[in-house]
Amino acid sequence: MQTVFGIDFGTTNSALSVYRNGSVELLKIDELKGDGLLMRSVLYFNEDDEVFAGQEAVDNYVNDVAAGRFMQSIKTFLPNRNFEGTEVYGRKYGIDDLVAVILRKIKLKGEAAVGYPVDSVVLGRPVLFSEDAEKDALAQSRLEKAARKAGFTQIHFQLEPVAAALSFEESLAAGAEKLVFIGDFGGGTSDFTVMRVKGGAFGRSDRRSDVLAVGGVYTAGDKFDSQIMWEKIAKYFGRGAKYRGMGKSELFDVPHSIIHTLCQWHRVPLLRARKTREQIRLIKNAAVDSKPLENLEQLINDNYGFFLFQAIEKAKCELSNQEQTSIRFSERDLCIAEEMGREEFESINRENVSTIAGCIDETIRQSGVDCAGIDTVFLTGGTSRIPLVRRLFEERFGAEKLETKNAFTSVVGGLGASVPLFT
Ligand SMILES: Nc1ncnc2c1ncn2[C@@H]1O[C@H](COP(=O)(O)OP(=O)(O)OP(=O)(O)O)[C@@H](O)[C@H]1O
Numbered sequence: 417m418q419t420v421f422g423i424d425f426g427t428t429n430s431a432l433s434v435y436r437n438g439s440v441e442l443l444k445i446d447e448l449k450g451d452g453l454l455m456r457s458v459l460y461f462n463e464d465d466e467v468f469a470g471q472e473a474v475d476n477y478v479n480d481v482a483a484g485r486f487m488q489s490i491k492t493f494l495p496n497r498n499f500e501g502t503e504v505y506g507r508k509y510g511i512d513d514l515v516a517v518i519l520r521k522i523k524l525k526g527e528a529a530v531g532y533p534v535d536s537v538v539l540g541r542p543v544l545f546s547e548d549a550e551k552d553a554l555a556q557s558r559l560e561k562a563a564r565k566a567g568f569t570q571i572h573f574q575l576e577p578v579a580a581a582l583s584f585e586e587s588l589a590a591g592a593e594k595l596v597f598i599g600d601f602g603g604g605t606s607d608f609t610v611m612r613v614k615g616g617a618f619g620r621s622d623r624r625s626d627v628l629a630v631g632g633v634y635t636a637g638d639k640f641d642s643q644i645m646w647e648k649i650a651k652y653f654g655r656g657a658k659y660r661g662m663g664k665s666e667l668f669d670v671p672h673s674i675i676h677t678l679c680q681w682h683r684v685p686l687l688r689a690r691k692t693r694e695q696i697r698l699i700k701n702a703a704v705d706s707k708p709l710e711n712l713e714q715l716i717n718d719n720y721g722f723f724l725f726q727a728i729e730k731a732k733c734e735l736s737n738q739e740q741t742s743i744r745f746s747e748r749d750l751c752i753a754e755e756m757g758r759e760e761f762e763s764i765n766r767e768n769v770s771t772i773a774g775c776i777d778e779t780i781r782q783s784g785v786d787c788a789g790i791d792t793v794f795l796t797g798g799t800s801r802i803p804l805v806r807r808l809f810e811e812r813f814g815a816e817k818l819e820t821k822n823a824f825t826s827v828v829g830g831l832g833a834s835v836p837l838f839t
């Protein structure tokens with residue numbers, strides 16, 4: 417019987433499952449990180465033309481921060497027509513090449529585990545890569561191209577929340593039938609489905625009629641981080657700083673585009689463009705207070721965006737379990753210690769949450785079932801740990817209907833379980 421991999425290439429984390437002999441198993445892909453089942457979806461290129469993925473990328477970056485090029489949230493670029501790729505030390509990498517590096521590493525790990533080559537894969541994809549159908553198709557074709565470059569010849573796609581639903585289904589007793597609302601909250605996207613699931617249904621081939629609705633938005637963990645960066649930290653790097661226009665007495669704000677780019681982790685490396693650096697240098701020289709612009713220059717030159725991101729992400733995660741925390745970060749003479757309470761976190765993210773809430777309501781509406789008709793709400797993905805996200809469901813469905821488990825592996829498990837649908 418054929419062996420097929422399931423790969424969840426996530427914005428933040430990736431994971432691998434294998435389907436063989438009629439069952440699904442999760443495989444380790446990053447022995448340097450925790451239990452090995454997740455690999456951070458990051459890349460690091462050093463000056464010697466070597467490229468690393470996952471924890472090895474983080475470790476190499478930590479040892480050689482200023483020299484190399486670190487990339488995160490690469491999945492976010494897939495639907496971006498203007499981002500075809502990037503140049504690293506004179507060598508051009510298409511977006512598919514970047515993704516292929518990660519997929520190839522995962523494939524090799526999986527093949528080492530099973531002991532033979534595997535050329536078939538079910539890849540997860542969000543419900544919406546983009547609201548623009550053309551961009552959405554572009555994203556999927558780039559992902560497919562990346563899988564081909566990684567060495568896969570048979571490539572199938574499954575919607576991430578449907579995969580999570582199949583994984584939930586496996587936990588049901590044989591014959592138990594439920595109408596379930598799935599919420600998969602990741603780093604890049606929040607994805608939903610309303611699906612009829614049935615214990616013991618594993619391997620049933622056509623499940624299309626069981627999917628009552630799907631929905632998705634491009635608002636998830638990264639956007640929450642961006643918002644914290646914007647509201648609490650960007651002031652240390654020029655947000656709100658003023659500079660004097662050349663030959664004028666008028667004061668100007670640091671361009672919004674620079675601060676906006678700074679607040680999106682996957683885009684920070686774009687600030688390294690020579691033109692942008694020159695612009696920042698000129699602004700610094702004309703600034704009323706040059707310190708924040710110096711900090712910005714240092715962040716770009718010393719390439720420490722990832723560490724700042726980690727400090728912010730850590731604080732965000734702490735607020736899932738406690739009411740109060742602080743964002744702490746120091747680099748050279750910059751020392752940040754910003755208090756943040758859960759209430760403040762929720763209030764600065766009001767817009768993000770309302771975008772998510774709108775999509776949940778639309779998915780329910782499309783399913784044609786009202787909230788009372790849903791038996792269980794299954795929440796998965798790292799961002800589902802945020803109490804405010806859970807509250808959205810408690811308000812609609814009642815706390816007793818909520819279930820969570822395997823926040824980081826239910827999608828990949830379900831991708832493996834999707835194999836019989838394609839083969
Ligand atoms: N305890 C926590 N509280 C809040 N957020 C968390 C917590 N743990 C992880 N996260 C967030 O969850 C996100 C990662 O989740 P996950 O691994 O499910 O995403 P992904 O699958 O990589 O992304 P996507 O599915 O969007 O492509 C990150 O934004 C991370 O900061």
Ligand SMILES: [Mg+2]
Pocket residue numbers: 424426427576600601602603797827
């Ligand atoms: Mg995910």
